[in-house]
Amino acid sequence: MNPVSLPFVGATNARSKKATPIIAVSKASLSKAIGSFPAPQKKWIKANGYTADSGKILVVPDEKGAISAVLFGTDDAATPLNTGALAAKLPDGCYRLQMQGDLHGAALGIALGAYRFTRYKEHKRSKVEFVLPEGVDKQRLFREAEAAYLARDLINTPAGDMGPDELQSAMRGLATRFKATMRVIKGDDLLKRNFPMIHAVGRASASAPRLLDMKWGRAKDPKVTLVGKGVCFDTGGLNIKPGGSMALMKKDMGGAANVLGLAMMIMAAKLPVRLRVLIPAVENSISGNAFRPGDVLPSRKGITVEIGNTDAEGRLVLGDALTLGDEEKPQLMIDMATLTGAARVALGPDMPPFYTDDEQLAGTLAAASTALHDPLWRMPLWKPYNTMLSSKVADTNHITSGGFAGSVTAALFLQKFVEPATRWVHLDIFGWVPAAKPWCPVGGEAQGIRALYQLVTERFSTA
Known part of the structure; x- marks a missing residue:
């Protein structure tokens, strides 16, 4: 980097x-x-x-x-x-x-x-x-800039040089720098450790799927868990993308890149939290053992999931990772993902939507977004739309059959893997600047992480 x-x-x-x-x-x-x-x-x-x-x-x-x-x-x-x-x-x-x-x-x-x-x-x-x-504050300025540079560099690097192995190395570099611990669950060990959806999405790639798990901070401090979508390249799987739609898929690990930038800020500032970072790192590739439309996958949560389209793979790997993060009952869990084109249709490339049922959390994040010029916009977890995810053969489908509310229904699917008592926020980011701005050239971008850092600071700095 x-x-x-x-x-x-x-x-x-x-x-x-x-x-x-x-x-x-x-x-x-x-x-x-x-x-x-x-x-x-x-x-x-x-x-x-x-x-x-x-x-x-x-x-x-x-x-x-x-x-x-x-x-x-x-x-x-x-x-x-x-x-x-x-x-x-x-x-x-x-x-x-x-x-x-x-x-x-x-x-x-x-x-x-x-x-x-x-x-x-x-x-x-x-x-x-x-x-x-x-x-x-020079130190704060440096933290914010370095975090953005890290996210941009990771996203801008082509998938040939930023696959699951390299994403793992980038995370290990942070762990080493800040004296965090890190473990990796890789390949068929994902099945043994009950991460079947991460395994299914990544098993067709020559680079084995894996779950990256980093922990930092004192065990007695409030638990903050960050989950980032680490799909290092997305062909669409057997529902293969057309060439034009595949051109920017090196950025499909933008959620992971942004989560690592946010984690860097938290650790560099030595915030009094017990931080955990979970990144399912995979490539959604095509081979004889690729998962198929119509397959029914088990999940770590115990929910069975019918596959409506293999090009909606990010929510699957996030589902297993969110379940793991939720099991230790964190005081706050945040996930970030380049999840849906529907979010771009709704709000464009500059303003990622965020989803949460916690009104206080939503208010704090919205205020931080405005104050720090880090645009975010709240969208609803509209429960009646859960019917769009119904399946005749499994507990749920992971995608709707129509074109309505794509970002909302993706968020509703993720919510199935988080217990209601958990304070959780999901960000559906773009992670890319299609037209240069004074503060960013065309390319990968950090979105929402300054506002999220402010949220974490306000909530836990005096805990």
């Missing part, structure tokens, strides 16, 4: 004394800001037709052609993460933000905007630096 090097220097750094000011201006304050410049710079700004549109940058030279200042358009309604454009577009040099408002969000935008995926293609190393804004 990419080493994380944030483009910040401290206020006492020698370079910071000569830092070029970045002046945040709105449309309303632009005239006043222009008035503070000498006449030549005023003419330059007007000649360039600068109107302080949100996120827009104008480099203002002095009489000798050197950079004297940078104007950066802001809008009260826009996300502070728009500062990511500064990391990508400014000439080499050291800069200092002059702005009001959410300085942490602005610094985070710069950190996230500096990300580049460099495993296969060399990128010019940027020499753009920023003075860390006064009052910004």
